[in-house]
Amino acid sequence: MNKILLLFIFLLGSLPFTISFQNPTLSPENLAEKAKSKSLFNGKDLTGWHVDVPKMDNDPTARNPFITRNGLLVSLGTPGGHLITNDSYKNYRLEIEYRFADKPGNCGALVHVSTPRALYEMFPQSIEVQMMHENAGDFWCIQEDIVVPDMEKRRGPKEKWGVNGDKLRRIPNLTDGSEKPLGEWNAMTIECVGKEVKVWVNNELVNHGFDATVQQGQIALQAEGAEVEFRKVLLTPISKLKD
Template structure:
């Protein structure tokens, strides 16, 4: 005879198993690119990434020997402060930005990010700042959400709306860059609509045609995962 107590226990066990299976399935999807995209982060190590050396303008002035020496130093620093933990890129708040080893022109990018209270970060496109990431409550943000082209002066710099999840929760960017124009979706909502990204390093010039993608920091703990790219050119 099956008692109510035994039925309840069996139901609880089945729910626990189902929960574990669901968690396993979700974990299995981590860092697996959707159709048409490629991994920028393999989920295991920082293969395909490098440390930050200067900026596009200063790097262009370096000889190959100077750049190689500076890159070695930057890579050593990168490996001290950027780590992979359980399929997630974790930055300890020290050191410089994390950069793709490859340069990109026109592309579509997907990336999940998470910050702590008062966090401040960004995504550099073609080596140039930036698609903003921050806690809307920090003084610099003034209640403005993430996703805006923060360093623009002539063109819009603020997002169309605030679409951030609460601090400590994961957010997802979809970033599309074609020519000088950038569109950004944050958590599925359009926050930047086909807006020119200005050249921060050389204001009298248009944005560079190609360049590295950078995960930028402002001295706080950062988390990134599911970093994918689709080249459009």
């Protein structure tokens, strides 16, 4: 009886190791990374962010299009502008849960943000990951560039590529139908590692770029015409480059 009990205790004690070995999500490296995750939105106010809305420069009556409401971060859509993190980041996974609060429209999450108002005196230098309804996961190049497979097929004639003005700055995503029906929450994951940017929408890989001209910077959310609610903006550092 004592031998059976000792064998049971031994097996029970080894169980966590066995699960950890078989399930990558419980590996020591992933557990360490998860422990460093931090929400960029505290659920109460815009601590850690600053607003860049050109119309607010000289119009004291202009409203701030970024507010908190019922524990959510909300982009009211107008006037146009950006909510930008105070800190810069490199090698990370950004998880965002969002939905259009009223009518479908346009919005975006910008990574590797640097110079404000670098394009059209509005958009900061960055790589935008589109959230526009039915286009979630497109890349838009804003004074920075990124490469994807089948570039000419997806972006258009090479001689028209560019990162400003009337150049072809949009790189469409790879899928259709990845977004949830209007009113439901979408989950977008953006993984920035080295010169690569990968995007998932509702757990489906929708874009993968490489050879980006930038590898770090601030993160921004847009006010671009439509009201959008955010209930999750979670950043997890990635400690090393992946193969």
